[in-house]
Amino acid sequence: MRKLLRHTAELAEDYLQSITQRDVFPKQEAIDHLVKLEEPLPLDGEQPETVIQNLHTIGGAATVATTGSRYFGFVTGGSLPATLASSWLTSTWDQNAHLVTGSPTAAAIEQIAANWLVEGLDLPRDSAVGFVTGATMANFCGLAAARLALLTSMGWNLEERGLFGAPNIPVYVSEEVHVSVTKALALLGFGVGSLCRMPVDDQGRVDASRLSKIDSPSLVCLQSGNVNTGAFDPISDIHELTKDSGSWLHVDGAFGLWARFCSELSTQSAGIEMADSWATDAHKWLNVPYDCGLVFCKEPKFLASAMRADAAYLDFQNQRDPSTYTPELSRRARGIDTYVALKTLGKSGVSDLINRCCALAKRFARSLENAGFTVLNDVVLNQVLVTHPKPEKTPAWILAIQQDGTCWCGQTHWQGYDAIRISVSSWRTTESNCYTNSN
Ligand SMILES: *Cc1c(COP(=O)(O)O)cnc(C)c1O
Numbered sequence: 329m330r331k332l333l334r335h336t337a338e339l340a341e342d343y344l345q346s347i348t349q350r351d352v353f354p355k356q357e358a359i360d361h362l363v364k365l366e367e368p369l370p371l372d373g374e375q376p377e378t379v380i381q382n383l384h385t386i387g388g389a390a391t392v393a394t395t396g397s398r399y400f401g402f403v404t405g406g407s408l409p410a411t412l413a414s415s416w417l418t419s420t421w422d423q424n425a426h427l428v429t430g431s432p433t434a435a436a437i438e439q440i441a442a443n444w445l446v447e448g449l450d451l452p453r454d455s456a457v458g459f460v461t462g463a464t465m466a467n468f469c470g471l472a473a474a475r476l477a478l479l480t481s482m483g484w485n486l487e488e489r490g491l492f493g494a495p496n497i498p499v500y501v502s503e504e505v506h507v508s509v510t511k512a513l514a515l516l517g518f519g520v521g522s523l524c525r526m527p528v529d530d531q532g533r534v535d536a537s538r539l540s541k542i543d544s545p546s547l548v549c550l551q552s553g554n555v556n557t558g559a560f561d562p563i564s565d566i567h568e569l570t571k572d573s574g575s576w577l578h579v580d581g582a583f584g585l586w587a588r589f590c591s592e593l594s595t596q597s598a599g600i601e602m603a604d605s606w607a608t609d610a611h612k613w614l615n616v617p618y619d620c621g622l623v624f625c626k627e628p629k630f631l632a633s634a635m636r637a638d639a640a641y642l643d644f645q646n647q648r649d650p651s652t653y654t655p656e657l658s659r660r661a662r663g664i665d666t667y668v669a670l671k672t673l674g675k676s677g678v679s680d681l682i683n684r685c686c687a688l689a690k691r692f693a694r695s696l697e698n699a700g701f702t703v704l705n706d707v708v709l710n711q712v713l714v715t716h717p718k719p720e721k722t723p724a725w726i727l728a729i730q731q732d733g734t735c736w737c738g739q740t741h742w743q744g745y746d747a748i749r750i751s752v753s754s755w756r757t758t759e760s761n762c763y764t765n766s767n
Pocket of ligand 1: 461463464506509554580583621
């Protein structure tokens with residue numbers, strides 16, 4: 329066992345060394361080599377050393393270097409060295425983070441991380457926190473809590489009677505709603521055709537001036553950090569339009585919520601605390617290894633009721649059992665990496681990480697503009713949308729960048745233009761490994 333683990337640790341070190349030199353997206357040759365892993369289900373097992381070695385050589389070569397410094401695709405984040413280490417240790421422990429009795433360690437450490445998160449993000453202090461796979465599931469959980477709370481307020485016992493025949497809940501989403509929110513709504517029984525779309529401005533923010541007051545209990549989905557522009561919906565203004573209506577505000581802040589750690593970004597992130605539930609990702613901007621999403625709910629009882637699973641053999645404690653706030657029962661103790669990220673960075677370290685990414689996004693925008701490219705968005709966070717000086721050349725330009733291997737950026741469509749989408753979210757990306765000249 330010791331030999332296998334030592335060897336694997338060496339392979340991991342080699343991998344981390346190599347990504348600083350390698351192409352960010354794997355060469356076609358490496359992708360083609362993946363077929364070497366294909367074979368009929370082996371009848372007999374093979375030596376672990378050999379299997380791991382092949383995994384490293386063949387599988388590792390075809391990975392995307394998202395943990396390196398030059399990956400700007402989607403909003404992916406890297407993994408902080410300390411969280412890679414904690415993820416190893418957590419896998420070694422192989423804890424089942426469902427109940428306190430399943431793992432006192434997992435439960436206790438998650439609780440600490442949960443408290444720190446609520447404080448760092450400056451959300452209502454008694455909010456419940458659930459550790460899920462990603463922001464999609466976090467949105468699902470927040471919206472499930474909302475559905476239950478709203479139906480309860482309408483006198484409908486959802487747990488008892490289910491959704492069929494229940495009163496209608498008006499659901500508001502932005503024209504720029506993230507696909508994970510519509511997916512979560514669909515999973516919860518809200519058809520896309522029934523959603524009211526709120527108009528947005530040129531940065532993709534909900535335009536509150538074009539909304540009328542909402543008088544009846546509604547589910548209002550907002551966004552902190554537009555997936556293209558990084559812009560924030562004006563939550564205070566929308567809160568003003570919904571207050572006294574008994575509505576529930578849910579915020580998708582998959583990456584934008586981390587702005588709450590930075591006083592420099594307080595203009596953007598103001599009012600977020602007025603919502604009732606929030607979703608974010610630790611695997612994006614907090615730079616913990618995949619996967620870790622987070623749901624927060626101001627009134628813990630609604631999230632707990634929406635996620636309830638009682639059985640005689642499940643020994644729920646008075647303390648916080650991790651599965652009280654998640655759809656899963658058995659799962660990995662993913663909260664531990666978040667604890668380690670917060671403990672090793674501190675509040676100031678998280679704030680520095682976020683600010684550094686935002687400064688580098690601005691630098692990207694400036695340099696590209698100076699070189700004659702057009703930046704389509706106000707760079708208020710870590711997102712930059714750029715078109716080629718000849719817009720019709722943008723798709724070919726993006727493809728060339730993706731194939732070149734120096735870095736990797738995604739593509740999008742924004743306000744009639746094809747655009748390259750640059751997201752800066754890795755702890756590894758610094759001034760010195762960003763390019764400055766015409767390269
Ligand atoms: C990434 C993202 C999501 C979905 O998060 P997953 O972790 O991929 O499930 C939701 N909303 C926004 C704004 C995102 O950027």
